[in-house]
Amino acid sequence: MAEARRLVAEGKGQEKARLADYEGSKGKYPVVTTPAAYITWFDPEGAMNADHAVSEMNKSTPVLYIAPTRDYPGLRKAKDRLFGALPSNALTKLYEPNADHTGAPSASTDEIARWTQEVAAH
Numbered sequence: 001m002a003e004a005r006r007l008v009a010e011g012k013g014q015e016k017a018r019l020a021d022y023e024g025s026k027g028k029y030p031v032v033t034t035p036a037a038y039i040t041w042f043d044p045e046g047a048m049n050a051d052h053a054v055s056e057m058n059k060s061t062p063v064l065y066i067a068p069t070r071d072y073p074g075l076r077k078a079k080d081r082l083f084g085a086l087p088s089n090a091l092t093k094l095y096e097p098n099a100d101h102t103g104a105p106s107a108s109t110d111e112i113a114r115w116t117q118e119v120a121a122h
Contacts, residue, residue: 001038001039001042001043003017003019003020003035004017004019004035004036004038004039004042005039007035008035008036008039012035013034013035013036014034014036015034015035016032016033016034017032017033017034017035017038018030018031018032019031019032019033019035019038050078050082051082051085054082054085054086055085057086057087058087059087059088059089060089061087061089062089062090062091062092062093062119063086063089063092063093064092064093064095064111064112064115064116065079065083065086065092065093065094065095066095066096066097066104066111066112067083067094067095068096068097068098068099068101068103068104068107069096069097069098069099070098070099070100070101070103071100071101071104072101075101079094091115091118091119091122093115095111095115097111
């Protein structure tokens with residue numbers, strides 16, 4: 001975060017840079033992205049902080065929470081806590097496709113279409 005913040009302060013927030021990522025199951029590895037996007041992703045108050053995003057959800061907005069069964073261990077562990085923290089909404093659903101993290105979108109297309117139609121009908 002310090003390196004990304006330094007680059008943003010230098011006016012280089014939109015220039016791609018090599019920054020560090022850490023993921024429990026993968027360890028530390030480099031990612032190439034803009035420092036501005038990196039900060040949004042990793043900042044505890046940023047848009048990609050799942051706990052923060054869930055706590056700010058509008059209770060009238062239904063959510064299709066997709067949690068693939070072969071996802072990264074940390075994300076599997078967080079699933080129940082995050083899904084349980086969503087505001088109560090009759091149309092909010094948990095879907096767990098038999099897929100890994102990157103395969104989840106294509107493994108979920110039928111459920112996404114079905115759920116979208118269900119929400120649109122209400």
